[in-house]
Amino acid sequence: MATSAPEPMLEIVTEAIVVIDLVESTLTSNLFGWYAVGRQSLRDLRALIGEVGQIRGLRCVRSTGDGYLLTFYDPQSAEMAAIRAVEAVFELLGLISVRNREVSEERALNLRCAVHLGEVDVIPNDREGPHISMAFRLEEISRASLPAALNPIPPEQFPLQNYVLCSEEVAGILSRRAAHWELVSIGLLKLKGFPGWREVFRITSEEHPTDLGGRMRAL
Amino acid sequence: MEAPAPLRKSLALVFCDIVGSTRLIARMGDLVASAVFRQFIEHADRLGRQHHSLMIKFSGDAFLAAFENMNDVMPFVISIEGLLSPHSPLERLEGFRFSLHYGNVLYIETSYGNDILGEDVNVAAHLSEIAHPNELVISQAALARMPADYQFHAGASEVHPFKRVGDVEFRRVKLLDENPFFRLARGFQRT
Numbered sequence: 547m548a549t550s551a552p553e554p555m556l557e558i559v560t561e562a563i564v565v566i567d568l569v570e571s572t573l574t575s576n577l578f579g580w581y582a583v584g585r586q587s588l589r590d591l592r593a594l595i596g597e598v599g600q601i602r603g604l605r606c607v608r609s610t611g612d613g614y615l616l617t618f619y620d621p622q623s624a625e626m627a628a629i630r631a632v633e634a635v636f637e638l639l640g641l642i643s644v645r646n647r648e649v650s651e652e653r654a655l656n657l658r659c660a661v662h663l664g665e666v667d668v669i670p671n672d673r674e675g676p677h678i679s680m681a682f683r684l685e686e687i688s689r690a691s692l693p694a695a696l697n698p699i700p701p702e703q704f705p706l707q708n709y710v711l712c713s714e715e716v717a718g719i720l721s722r723r724a725a726h727w728e729l730v731s732i733g734l735l736k737l738k739g740f741p742g743w744r745e746v747f748r749i750t751s752e753e754h755p756t757d758l759g760g761r762m763r764a765l
Numbered sequence: 766m767e768a769p770a771p772l773r774k775s776l777a778l779v780f781c782d783i784v785g786s787t788r789l790i791a792r793m794g795d796l797v798a799s800a801v802f803r804q805f806i807e808h809a810d811r812l813g814r815q816h817h818s819l820m821i822k823f824s825g826d827a828f829l830a831a832f833e834n835m836n837d838v839m840p841f842v843i844s845i846e847g848l849l850s851p852h853s854p855l856e857r858l859e860g861f862r863f864s865l866h867y868g869n870v871l872y873i874e875t876s877y878g879n880d881i882l883g884e885d886v887n888v889a890a891h892l893s894e895i896a897h898p899n900e901l902v903i904s905q906a907a908l909a910r911m912p913a914d915y916q917f918h919a920g921a922s923e924v925h926p927f928k929r930v931g932d933v934e935f936r937r938v939k940l941l942d943e944n945p946f947f948r949l950a951r952g953f954q955r956t
Binding site: 692695697698700701734738741742 | 787822823824825826827829875876877878880882883886887890891894
């Protein structure tokens with residue numbers, strides 16, 4: 547009887563997970579063409595991600611169609627991976643802000659970013675597991691999500707683009723280990739597929755003032 | 766026109782969650798499940814108005830309702846639980862989880878309607894997470910404002926720690942006909 551080869555052991559690691567979504571990328575591609583604008587925008591974004599991530603433990607860059615799934619790893623400390631990931635995202639927003647001033651309007655990049663930390667299954671050039679789903683759920687949160695949240699900030703104060711959201715896990719790490727980040731609870735939300743209520747935070751930085759949405763009210 | 770200034774109010778906060786909503790979607794498909802959830806929202810909204818709720822807010826398969834008068838709360842909870850009885854609109858649901866808390870919140874008018882803000886809202890939400898199916902978890906703050914008969918028939922005191930709030934004392938009440946607490950509430954509903 548033939549025996550099937552044993553499945554290789556999956557590597558399971560704790561990584562900071564970042565989901566970056568290019569705002570209105572489909573609309574831009576439809577209006578101005580994928581080959582003329584869309585493709586170059588994604589390539590530019592990928593190049594900038596490489597620039598900010600390489601020195602901060604960027605381990606995985608996976609296209610999601612209109613954005614990227616990134617993971618950051620620190621062999622010494624999982625918490626530091628989360629801090630490096632947030633640093634990378636804010637540096638990316640800074641570079642994009644500079645780039646947007648130099649390119650035509652249709653080539654401008656605007657992002658929605660979400661950061662989470664958790665155990666993931668390492669697949670070559672990809673990651674799997676519920677924490678990956680959680681990061682995508684965070685990224686999906688928008689102004690329209692807030693009326694259903696508990697203790698929400700006013701929807702008008704939630705920016706439309708160029709902002710960073712994070713989970714309670716990442717917020718806890720930042721408040722303990724990186725005082726220069728300001729955290730604002732945007733409310734308690736129910737995230738599809740996850741039980742219970744999750745508090746979601748927006749991260750702002752005085753060093754990287756990329757906020758286009760005005761000041762937020764702290765609850 | 767400017768929105769009215771936010772008001773501080775002491776309110777009874779009721780949370781209700783559908784038990785097994787993910788299983789329902791898997792079992793019956795998302796079209797049927799979303800029709801059931803829509804019915805749930807319509808009935809809960811109607812019953813909220815019928816029982817004088819100050820506001821009711823829906824979030825997926827759950828809602829938060831606020832009451833100024835504690836006497837309106839149990840008849841409302843019973844009327845929601847009654848939606849599960851045989852041949853009633855929501856008999857396909859496995860059950861509800863309820864929580865009841867009493868606290869001081871900010872009542873505000875927003876761009877999407879009236880809402881309430883404050884740490885006590887979070888407490889009420891987290892209390893519903895520790896409720897079992899067809900059970901009401903009542904914080905001590907809420908129970909202390911209910912008639913003495915209710916207090917006598919509530920379950921044993923338990924404590925659960927909540928972030929930023931600390932320990933919250935609560936009791937469990939099974940929403941079953943043979944439970945004296947539930948019978949009292951039914952009697953109250955009839956009067």
